[in-house]
Amino acid sequence: MGFIDELAAAVGPALRTDRAELDRVRTDRSGWTTPEEPAAVVRARSAEDVQAVLRLATAHRVPVVPRGAGTGLAGGAVGSAGSVVLDLSGMDRVLAVDEENETAVVQPGVVTDALAAALAPHRLWWPPDPASRAISTVGGNIATNAGGLLCAKYGVTRESVLGLQVVLADGTLVRLGRGTVKxxxxxDLTALLIGSEGTLGVVVEATLKLRRTSTDPVVTIGATFPDVHAAAAAAAAITASGLRCAALEIMDAATCAAIDALVAAGEGPGGDVPALAGRGAFLLLQTDGGAAPEEAAAAMALVEAAGGEGSVAKDPETAAALVALRRSAHPAYAKLGEVLIEDVCVPRSALPAMFDAVADIAERHGLPIPVLAHAGDGNLHPNIVIPPSVPHAPGEIPEVVWAAGEELFRAAIALGGTLTGEHGVGVLKRRWIEEELGEDVMALSRRVKAAFDPLGILNPGKVW
Amino acid sequence: MGFIDELAAAVGPALRTDRAELDRVRTDRSGWTTPEEPAAVVRARSAEDVQAVLRLATAHRVPVVPRGAGTGLAGGAVGSAGSVVLDLSGMDRVLAVDEENETAVVQPGVVTDALAAALAPHRLWWPPDPASRAISTVGGNIATNAGGLLCAKYGVTRESVLGLQVVLADGTLVRLGRGTVKxxxxxDLTALLIGSEGTLGVVVEATLKLRRTSTDPVVTIGATFPDVHAAAAAAAAITASGLRCAALEIMDAATCAAIDALVAAGEGPGGDVPALAGRGAFLLLQTDGGAAPEEAAAAMALVEAAGGEGSVAKDPETAAALVALRRSAHPAYAKLGEVLIEDVCVPRSALPAMFDAVADIAERHGLPIPVLAHAGDGNLHPNIVIPPSVPHAPGEIPEVVWAAGEELFRAAIALGGTLTGEHGVGVLKRRWIEEELGEDVMALSRRVKAAFDPLGILNPGKVW
Structure with missing residues (x-):
């Protein structure tokens, strides 16, 4: 029997080889589609399915691509040539919630928002908060060490995972980490697996570290600034004052303009929010915990000192409207063209310089590159818009976008930063990884990879 | 030339081979002394010294034992047979403090308290808070992923290190991680190195993630309980209420009795503190941040509801006296005999069961085992006292202590816990590591070890 026949015998109807299914896994939310042809998809139902796939893949030396909801932004989970794509989105159960120890045991395919809904009745929540949380999975959050809006205060995914069950390349199931908080x-193989983008093993279960839901109100501030430097200065002053904001988000002038156009088209969010027309930047800030009102007042004073205009939201509706304004950035970009969402991180002090670098790159390449930034941790998302005037085949990234992206990455690295703050390397950033890590760390990383996956069958062509 | 001659040529006066120096590195703060004989000590002055030692060690296949201040509790840094002990305590400089980005770049030998003193004028602090902080080094904290009193709220060492410069086994210097917070x-090789106890590489520089010093007061509570179950119930209720205490420490009845004896001997701390005679447990609790007074009041209500007697410290002197009472535990134990400080961690809900298990083991073996617990994270330190009635040679651990220790570890593992919460495996817990990790994770770990150290020269005989 050949590999596919053996696979069919092992996993039965979980195996899919139809055209639509194979095409479905050739792309992700980056907009890029691989020209390569995966051989099959297995919609795994259990750890046993995953073990069966990996045992056969090892025996036949066939590549395996772990995949969750396919919402990645770097091509990390697209099916490569001749691979079996191991679709874990059906393994989506919350297996246990332990109120006393503030932990949950979950399968990798549970959607982050679905987990939140399952935890809410227990007065518990899981801190990772990627913008994709309504569609991305916990397994995907783990694969990329996802961050989001809250991580300057509450940490990235790594800080909220205690243990993992992982199927290794040869099909062995191992338990890494533990159920204790220390x-x-x-x-620390759990930490090593987190952010490894499916290249070391396949997560089939995770023990998550939760937090107790606070009964204190969240306080929200929205403010506009004449330019992005003033907004960055406000954010820096707030951080320097010792305030730990739950969220501290900056939108640049190009984002303000895009949202203003959305609002003008009658498609923007409503409510009592500042007008963004002609503004240089918008800052969204949230404080939480027992001292949230005092902290918000202190932050507001620093916003005003930096030249910002705005106010502390006076009621939950206004707060929700301010958050909706921030969330409308992506719908606003979509009106301008196709968007490649980029993701670099720099030391916080380099935020103004990175904003300048993005504006310069945008101008030189004639591409709109509006920016959203998690100012609390120096993580910027320059969103490269591909205007209709730049022709390209569906699923392809035009050369001018690669060129602009390369300059973005090099600018971030030159400022002491990194290629990717929270989205991962995948396929799309692979060609720059060595510029950041250097030859010796690349070699060391490949040896670590080989310790887990000596045949190189796990997500080959990604990251390394 | 032989190895020692080449070493002398490479590092000059940093090389030491005298008897006193070789004996100095055969022990640590566990009280155990290795019967093995190291060959030499190099008091490294620079990364270049470290590289020179490792290049020669690789060429001659000589074991290298990285060592900081030698304050470990598991024998992880004692010189093994024929080894070169690489003493990093002289590389103790704070190289840079970046106020804006809240980071510091330090050498590994800086003592944790000395770092705190260097950071204080910048209104910054580094969260790891091991009890040994006055004598242990940042490099040692990194090697063991040290915790301490504050980590339930502020995280362990891993959460406060952004990047490392590491010399690999062959002498290559690599930079892992980065200076950005994401x-x-x-x-994540930085996380992998943290807690690896000198078995993967030698840290020669670290970029630390700091926090801004708060200007809000810390509020302290001291309370006694009729038994340790009541204290554990209070701690559980406080955690369940959503309060994140800066410190949440429980001392059991045996510890209360030992401190009471110290006080009766006129050697205890003074001040306005509860009498511990005949008490079943003492709880020390601290809240911080803007809502500290309200949080302390809420915690105090839960302490009383659980049967505790005590109060919120009314002034800084009383708060200091309560903290001094907790800190007097080790001097109190020392009056009873020689002490082996143990370190297990269980799910928080298993704290009462683990307290019971320790009491049972103590009784059956006829050994006092007073317990200190970081209740916020389920981390217990059962302190095995070797009374003068149990004879043993200096530096040796009597069989009855091994036997009691083994039962402690097995009890913790059976409760879903771990051998070591924050001290490491070193030599002393090596014989139980496979019981916790299992054969497959041991094999995987050895492959990872080989990826870093193919010749097995880095701290051989430790951990694995």
Whole structure:
């Protein structure tokens, strides 16, 4: 029997080889589609399915691509040539919630918002908060060490995962980490797996560290600034004052203009929000915890000192409207053209310089590159818009976008930053990884990869 | 030339081979002394010294034992047979403090309290807070992923290190991680190195993530309980209420009795503190941040509801006296005999069961085992006292202590916990590591170890 026949015998109807299914897994939310042809999809129902796939893949030396909801932005989960795509989105159960220990045990395919809904009745929440949380999975959050709006205060995914069950390349199921909040027995292989983008093993279960839901109100501020430097200065002053904001988000002038156009077209969010027309930047800030009102007042004073105009939201409706304004950025960009969402991170002090670099790159390449930034941790999302005037085949990224992207990455690295703050390297940033890591760390990383996956069958062609 | 001659030529006066120096590095703060004989000590002055030692060690296949202040509790940094002990305590400079980005770049030998003193004028602090902070080094904190009193709220060492410069086994110097607070380019090798106890590489520089010093007062509570179950119930209720205490420490009845004896001998701390004679447990609790007074009041109500007697400290002197009472535990134990400080961690809900298990083991073996617990994260330190009635040679651990220790570890693992919450495996817990990790994770870990150290020269005989 050939590989596919053996696979069919092992996993039965979980195996899919139809055209529509194979095409479905050739792309993700980056907009890019691989020209390569995966061989099959297995819609895994259990750890046993995953083990069966990996045992056969090892025996036949066939590449395996782990995949969740396919909402990645770097091509990390697209099916590569001749691969079996292991679709884990059906393994979506919350297996246990432990109120006393503030932990949950979940399968990788559970959608982040679905987990939140399952935890809410227990007065618990899981901190990772990627913008994709309504559609992305916990397994995908783990694969990319996802961040989001809250991580300057509450940490990235790594800080909220205690243990993992992982199927190794040869089909062995191992338990990494533990259910306790501390523990140093052996290497921290749990942390090593987090952010490894499916290249070291396949997560089939995770023990998550939760937090108790606060009964204190969240306080929200929205403010506009004459330019993005003033907004960055306000954010820096707030951080320097010792305030730990739950959210501290900056939108630049191009984003303000795009949202203003959306509003003018009658498609924007309503409510009592500042007008963004002609504004240089918008800052959304939230404080939480027992001292949230005092912290918001202190932050508001620093916003005004930096030249911002705005106010502390006076009621929950206004707060929701301000958050909706921030969330309308992507619908606003979509009106301008196709968008490649980029993701670099720099030391916080380099935020103004990185904003300048993006504006310069945008101008030189004639591409709109509006920016959203998690100012609390120096993580910027320059969103490269491909205007209708730049022709390209569906699923392809035009050369001018690659060129602008390359300059963005190099600018971030030159400022002491990184290629990717929270989206991962995948396929799309692979060609720059060595510029950041250097030859020796690349070689070391490949040896670590080989320790897990000596045949190189796990997500080959991604990251490394 | 032989190895030692080449070493002398490479590092000059940094090389030491005298008897006193070799004996100095055969022990640590566990009280255990290795019977093995190291060959030499190099008091490294620079990364270049470290590279020179590792290049020669690779060429001659000589074991290298990285060591900081030698304050470990598991024998992880004692010189093994024929090894070169690489003493990094002289590389103790704070190289840079970046106020704006809240980071510091330090050498590994800086003592944790000395770092705190260097950061204070910048209104910054580094969260790891091991009890040994006055004598242990940042490099040692990194090697063991140290925790301490504050980590339930502020995280363990891993959460406060952004990047490392590491010399690999062959002498190559690599930079892992970065200076930004987020970043997912490549594997998280920084996290992998943290807690690896000198078995993967030698840290020669670290970029630390700091926090802004708060101007809000810390509020302290001290309370006694009729038994340790009541104290554990209070701690559980406080955590369940959503309060995140800066410190939440429980001392059991045996510890209360030991401190009471210290006080009766006129050697205890003074001040306005509860009498511990005949009490079943003492709880020390601290809240911080803008809502600290309200949080302390809420916690105090839960303490009383659980049967505790005590109060919120009315002034800084009383608060300091309560903290001093907790800190007097180790001097109190020392009056009873030699002490082996143990370190297990269980799910928080298992704290009462683990307290019971320790009491049972203590009784059956006829050994006092007073317990200190970081209740916020389920981390217990059972302190095995070796009374003068149990004879043993200096530096040796009597069989009865091993036997009691083994039962402690197995009890913790059976409760879903771990061998070591924050001290590491070193030599002393090596014989139980496989019981916790299992055969497959041991094999995987050894492959990871080989990816870093193919010749097995880095701290051999430790952990694995």
């Amino acid at each position: 523990g140093v027995t052996g290497f | 970043g997912v380019t490549g594997f």
